[in-house]
Amino acid sequence: MKIISINKPKGWTSFDVVHFLKKKFNQKKAGHLGTLDPNATGVLPVFLGKATRLIPLINNIDKTYRAVLKLGVSTDTFDTEGTITKIDDVMQLNSDEITKVIYSFLGEQKQSVPPFSAAKINGIPFYKLARNGIKVPSVSRNVFFYKIEVEDIELPFVSFLVNCSKGTYIRSMANDIGILLNVGAHLYRLERLACGKFFNYKNSISVEKLKNI
Secondary structure (H helix, E strand, O other): OEEEEEEEOOOOOHHHHHHHHHHHOOOOOEEEOOOOOOOOEEEEEEEEHHHHHHHHHHOOOOEEEEEEEEEOEEEOOOEOOOOEEEEOOOOOOOHHHHHHHHHOOOEEEEEEOOOOOOOEEOOEEHHHHHHOOOOOOOOEEEEEEEEEEEEEEEOOEEEEEEEEOOOOOHHHHHHHHHHHOOOOEEEEEEEEEEEOOOEEOOOOEEHHHHHOO
16 A cells, blocks of 8 residues: 655645656555645645545544735635735734734634635535636534644734644635734645644655656
């Protein structure tokens, strides 16, 4: 059985990585843990062949991210890929106020699923509806933030670490932080550092290295 933890590069979809590995190792079946958006980077465990049977057994593991959000600019996708919907001045904010709001997310939260996401309704991904101007239904789910650590605040950017449950959208968290601070925000950069205890950035391999093997 083959299980490979990939350090996904920016610009690749999770499907791109799976397709590459299936072709690289001549496998008919493959799957991964936790979809990463194309602009996100970091740990993406991929299971090939018979190893795909293990996915349902460990699919609920927690995830750890380093996120950078940009305050004062809101987008319809909650990240850099979307259309800007609102711009606000952030210079009146202070570090204590920002930190307090971010740490308020610790514990169980009810989180809205982003309209531009892979979540589906009647088999159709939300993002396909949103891109065609069709109103996406409001869907929320319970998520859990186990640990949050603010690393740096240099307005309009804020960097923080977060360890959270499966199904958490860091994009939604960024958007919600902006709403609570009354200035708007979007996810500027995201790197996944770990999936559970066994897959992390230290034991992951880049696509470029695999290409040369």
